[in-house]
Structures are given as C-alpha cells and as structure tokens.
Amino acid sequence: MPFHRISNPNSSSREPSYGHILIAILAVCTAGFLLLPAVVLISRTGWPQLAADWQSWGAAPLVLSVATTSVAMVVLMGVGTPLAWRLSQDPGGFFRYVEYILVIPLLMPPLVIGLLLVYLYGPYSFFGHLLAIFGISGSNSFFAVVLAEVYEAAPYYVLAALAAFDGVDRALVHTSYSLGLPPGRTFFRVTLPLASPGLAVALSMAWARAIGAFGAVIVVAYYPHGLPVAIWVALQERGLGYALPLALILVLVSLPLPLLTVLWRKNHVVYPN
Amino acid sequence: MLSIQIEHPRRSFTVRVRLEVPEGRVYCLFGPSGAGKTTILSVTGGFELLQKGRIVLNGTLLAESQGSRRFHLPAWRRQLGYLAQSTHLFPHLDVARNIVFALPGNSMDDYTLGLIRTLELRDYLSAGANTLSGGQKQRVALARALAARPRALLLDEPFSALDQPARQEMQELLLRLQDEYRLTILLVTHQLTEAQRLAHTIGVLDEGEILQEAAPADLMTAPGSVKVALLAGYRAFLPAAVFGMGEGLVALHPDRVLPGSFPALGPVGRAQVESCFPYEGRWRLGLRMSQGPALEATVAHGEECRVGEEVSFTLLSPPVLAG
Numbered sequence: 001m002p003f004h005r006i007s008n009p010n011s012s013s014r015e016p017s018y019g020h021i022l023i024a025i026l027a028v029c030t031a032g033f034l035l036l037p038a039v040v041l042i043s044r045t046g047w048p049q050l051a052a053d054w055q056s057w058g059a060a061p062l063v064l065s066v067a068t069t070s071v072a073m074v075v076l077m078g079v080g081t082p083l084a085w086r087l088s089q090d091p092g093g094f095f096r097y098v099e100y101i102l103v104i105p106l107l108m109p110p111l112v113i114g115l116l117l118v119y120l121y122g123p124y125s126f127f128g129h130l131l132a133i134f135g136i137s138g139s140n141s142f143f144a145v146v147l148a149e150v151y152e153a154a155p156y157y158v159l160a161a162l163a164a165f166d167g168v169d170r171a172l173v174h175t176s177y178s179l180g181l182p183p184g185r186t187f188f189r190v191t192l193p194l195a196s197p198g199l200a201v202a203l204s205m206a207w208a209r210a211i212g213a214f215g216a217v218i219v220v221a222y223y224p225h226g227l228p229v230a231i232w233v234a235l236q237e238r239g240l241g242y243a244l245p246l247a248l249i250l251v252l253v254s255l256p257l258p259l260l261t262v263l264w265r266k267n268h269v270v271y272p273n
Numbered sequence: 274m275l276s277i278q279i280e281h282p283r284r285s286f287t288v289r290v291r292l293e294v295p296e297g298r299v300y301c302l303f304g305p306s307g308a309g310k311t312t313i314l315s316v317t318g319g320f321e322l323l324q325k326g327r328i329v330l331n332g333t334l335l336a337e338s339q340g341s342r343r344f345h346l347p348a349w350r351r352q353l354g355y356l357a358q359s360t361h362l363f364p365h366l367d368v369a370r371n372i373v374f375a376l377p378g379n380s381m382d383d384y385t386l387g388l389i390r391t392l393e394l395r396d397y398l399s400a401g402a403n404t405l406s407g408g409q410k411q412r413v414a415l416a417r418a419l420a421a422r423p424r425a426l427l428l429d430e431p432f433s434a435l436d437q438p439a440r441q442e443m444q445e446l447l448l449r450l451q452d453e454y455r456l457t458i459l460l461v462t463h464q465l466t467e468a469q470r471l472a473h474t475i476g477v478l479d480e481g482e483i484l485q486e487a488a489p490a491d492l493m494t495a496p497g498s499v500k501v502a503l504l505a506g507y508r509a510f511l512p513a514a515v516f517g518m519g520e521g522l523v524a525l526h527p528d529r530v531l532p533g534s535f536p537a538l539g540p541v542g543r544a545q546v547e548s549c550f551p552y553e554g555r556w557r558l559g560l561r562m563s564q565g566p567a568l569e570a571t572v573a574h575g576e577e578c579r580v581g582e583e584v585s586f587t588l589l590s591p592p593v594l595a596g
Contacts, residue, residue, distance in 0.1 A: 171357075176363075178318060178348055178418070179349075193365045
C-alpha cells in the first residue's frame with residue numbers, strides 16, 4: 001500500500017514557523033552526526049590500500065563474518081520467533097519474567113558477555129565438556145563466534161519481534177479462530193504475514209548487531225578472525241590506515257540487508273481496516 | 274438449537290441469562306450499551322471462558338462449567354460464525370481470499386459463489402480489503418463468515434457503524450440470506466428498529482438479565498415492566514385512572530399518541546403544546562395535560578405545530594402496566 005504524507009492544513013509551506021526551522025536544523029544536525037563517520041571512513045580509506053588489504057587478508061574474515069552471522073540469524077529466527085510470539089500472548093507465570101531477563105544481555109558490556117560465555121561454554125566448563133563429545137569447541141571456533149553473536153543479538157531480535165507480534169490485532173486472530181482455523185494455521189496465515197514487516201526490522205537490527213559484534217567475540221574466539229576482530233588486529237599491528245579498509249568492507253557487507261528491509265517494509269506494511 | 278445458560282460475573286453486575294435460539298430462527302438480545310450483550314456472545318463464541326453454565330449447539334456441548342465439571346470447546350471447533358461492528362477483514366488479503374479464507378484449498382465452491390452473488394460482491398473480488406466502503410466490508414465479512422458454513426451465526430452490533438441506507442441494505446440482505454439458508458442467528462443490538470426488523474424473538478437485556486422475551490410485535494404492545502417499556506421507546510407513564518382505565522400505569526409511546534379526538538380508537542385527552550422539535554424527519558410535540566402530567570406525540574412533518582395551543586389527543590391502545 002502506498003504511503004501518503006499528509007500535509008498539515010494548519011501550516012503554510014511559504015511561511016515556516018520558528019518551530020519548523022528548529023526541527024529542520026535538528027534533523028540536519030542529527031543526520032550529519034550519523035553520516036559523518038561514514039563520510040570519514042570513505043574519504044580516509046585509501047583505495048590502493050583496500051586492494052592491498054584484500055591481498056594480505058584474503059576473503060577469509062569476510063566469509064567467516066557473513067557465514068557466522070547468517071547462521072546466527074537462522075538460529076535467532078528459529079528460536080527467537082516462537083519465544084517472541086509466546087511472550088506476546090498475555091504471558092503469565094514464568095514467561096512474565098522472561099521479558100525482563102531479555103534486557104540483561106543488553107545491559108551487560110560485550111566484554112563481560114564474552115567472559116561469561118567462556119565460563120559457561122569454554123573447554124573447562126560442563127557444557128564445554130558436553131560439546132566436546134560432539135567434537136565442538138566452545139572457544140576459538142566457528143561455533144563460538146555464532147554463540148557470541150546469537151547472545152549479543154538475541155535481545156534485539158526478540159524484543160523487536162515481540163513488538164511486531166503485539167502490533168497484530170487480536171481481533172483478527174479471534175476472527176480466524178471463529179472461521180475454524182486452529183492456532184497453528186492462524187499463526188501462519190494471519191499473525192506471521194501481518195507481523196512480517198516488524199520481523200524484518202527485527203532481523204535487520206539483529207544482523208547489524210551480530211555482524212559487528214566484537215567485544216564478546218574477541219573473548220570467546222580470537223581465532224578464527226571475523227571482520228571485527230580482523231579490524232582490531234590490523235589496527236593493533238599495522239595502524240589505522242590498514243584497519244579502515246576492512247571497516248569499509250564490513251559496512252558494505254552489513255548494509256544491504258537493513259537497506260532491503262527498509263525498502264521491503266515500506267511496500268508491505270498493511271494497515272488495519 | 275443454540276441453548277445458552279450463562280452466569281458470568283462482571284465488574285458491576287453478573288450476567289445471568291438462559292436463552293434458546295431454535296434452528297433457523299433469529300434471536301435478538303436487545304438492550305443498552307454495557308448491558309452484557311457482548312459478554313454473552315464472547316463466551317458463546319469461545320473467546321472467554323464460561324464461568325458457570327452450559328452452552329449446547331444442536332446437541333453438541335460447547336462449554337460447561339458446573340461444580341467440578343468443566344469443559345471448553347476451543348473457538349475454532351465451535352463452528353460459530355462471528356460478525357462484529359468492526360469487520361476485521363484480513364488487511365493483507367484481497368476480498369476473494371478473505372472470503373475463501375476458511376475453505377479447503379482456498380477455492381470457491383458453488384455455495385460460496387451463491388453467497389457472492391447474493392451479497393453482490395462479484396465486482397470487488399480482487400479489491401484490497403482496505404479499499405472498500407463500510408457497507409462493502411460488512412458484506413465481505415458476512416460472506417466470509419457464511420462461507421465457513423457455521424452451524425449458527427453470532428452477530429455483535431454488526432451494522433451499527435453504517436449509515437442509515439447501508440444499514441437498511443445490510444438488514445435486507447441478512448433477511449434474504451436467513452430466508453434462503455435458514456440460518457440460526459444470535460444477534461446483539463441496541464437499536465430497537467434493527468431488532469424488530471430482523472428478530473423472530475427479542476430478549477430485552479439490562480444489567481446482565483433478560484427482563485422479557487417476546488416477539489417483536491408483542492414487545493411493543495405488551496411491555497412487561499416500566500424498564501422494558503422505557504427501552505422499547507415508551508416515554509411517559511401516567512396513572513391509568515387519568516383515562517378511566519382502572520389501576521396501574523398507562524405507558525405512552527410518542528408514535529402511539531395521535532393528535533386529535535378519536536374516541537373510537539382509544540382514550541382521549543387534552544393538553545397544551547409545550548415544545549415542538551424535529552425528530553427523525555417528523556415533529557415531536559411536548560404536551561402537558563391540565564392535571565400536570567407530560568407526554569409526547571409524533572406528528573408528520575408539515576403539520577402545524579403551535580407552542581401554547583391546546584390540543585386533543587388520542588391514545589392508541591396503550592398498554593397498562595402494574596404500578
């Protein structure tokens with residue numbers, strides 16, 4: 001459905017008020033504040049250096065970041081979506097507290113998250129031993145990177161997905177029930193399609209958070225290097241000039257999903273009748 | 274037959290009703306807003322748990338809560354169509370897909386095509402649900418509810434958001450469908466005209482209790498109490514003795530107070546015109562009798578109306594209520 005902007009009949013475009021001017025200035029300042037680091041990143045990145053970086057690092061960090069983040073997103077959608085839906089269904093008892101518990105990873109510094117994940121899933125922990133039986137290592141592994149990314153991104157995904165499910169009119173769900181569709185079929189035919197624009201936003205937020213995850217990742221998995229860790233290593237070992245090209249690659253790789261989500265959402269938001 | 278016995282506590286009163294809707298008939302719960310009408314539909318539809326009572330549809334137990342016996346058939350297994358004032362069309366689907374929403378394979382059968390024909394929806398099948406007018410939305414919602422082949426239909430003030438012509442059109446369509454498909458309908462409304470037009474039986478509901486159950490015509494000619502008479506539009510209650518009609522109260526409906534003296538039609542009185550105001554395309558006169566009581570009369574638009582003038586009036590067979 002096309003989105004129409006409705007002009008305020010009380011305002012005149014010829015005579016903007018001081019309030020409008022102030023809002024315009026604030027909007028420009030905010031946009032500039034958000035955009036300037038990206039401008040610096042593009043302007044300060046030496047393109048020959050980008051090629052040299054690519055030669056020396058190869059595609060490995062990029063591939064690892066995209067692969068781990070993709071797996072993390074699949075995991076989040078698989079476990080986070082049902083949780084968010086359950087929380088949106090008038091949670092009582094245990095589920096009432098899960099929403100509060102979700103805030104905890106948001107409040108914890110990523111470095112602390114990494115330390116706690118090592119404590120829980122590291123090679124000397126109970127779960128670490130359990131994972132070892134299946135040949136999986138809880139540190140310095142693909143699995144460890146995914147684990148850290150899931151933990152950091154989960155609250156963003158679940159809370160945004162919860163808001164998306166909350167936005168679905170309960171009366172539509174009841175209508176589906178009255179037409180004879182049980183909850184499972186109602187979920188896939190009513191709730192999910194109507195919540196999907198919000199779920200797409202949740203996914204793009206989680207993607208952005210996960211692909212740039214550094215604090216927790218560097219503690220649980222210094223190796224193999226994903227892009228954020230590779231940027232840190234380049235900065236430490238060779239300086240800013242070597243780190244910026246990798247940062248640019250990270251931004252370019254991260255950008256398409258959120259951008260597509262915004263564009264898709266604008267065309268798929270459906271308004272209740 | 275839809276049989277409902279409900280005892281459901283609400284904040285300020287307990288909804289306590291017992292009613293039966295025979296198969297192929299329309300039962301209307303008529304009453305003011307907040308009387309508990311929607312609660313009854315919501316519990317019957319399975320959207321709220323039955324606190325106490327028993328609901329049975331054509332021999333199938335839908336819900337029961339008596340002592341230790343508790344049973345609640347989920348809403349999606351009750352086969353009860355539900356239509357409310359807000360149509361709740363699925364906004365992500367077009368009209369056709371809304372209508373076939375509950376059908377296996379989402380394909381239209383002859384019955385559904387018949388509904389679409391009767392409800393005159395053929396030209397809108399590919400339209401988005403949000404692009405329709407209020408009346409069109411209601412027709413789609415009705416088609417969708419009926420396409421699922423419910424064993425009974427619950428209608429919660431379905432046409433109250435529509436303008437007068439659209440409401441009349443929907444009422445006519447519903448009557449036609451009811452006649453064609455012998456639908457069993459439990460209708461809830463606060464509009465007396467709608468109740469009278471659509472229902473075979475009206476249950477007057479106030480504060481959770483059915484005050485009177487009657488056929489539409491009987492409700493007007495013989496309201497059982499002052500409360501029912503007030504809800505049925507009676508505006509004045511005068512001692513029957515004033516008109517030589519014995520004891521009790523004479524209930525006066527403005528539409529049944531005829532200006533002029535016609536002793537053959539009913540008791541006659543005289544009163545002074547105190548006020549005169551337009552009322553739904555006609556005029557309503559505020560009258561005061563010499564003994565003091567006030568009453569109202571409705572006259573056709575265009576008839577003379579002079580405040581202060583003394584006029585005669587005739588009461589058309591007014592019901593007498595116990596005092």
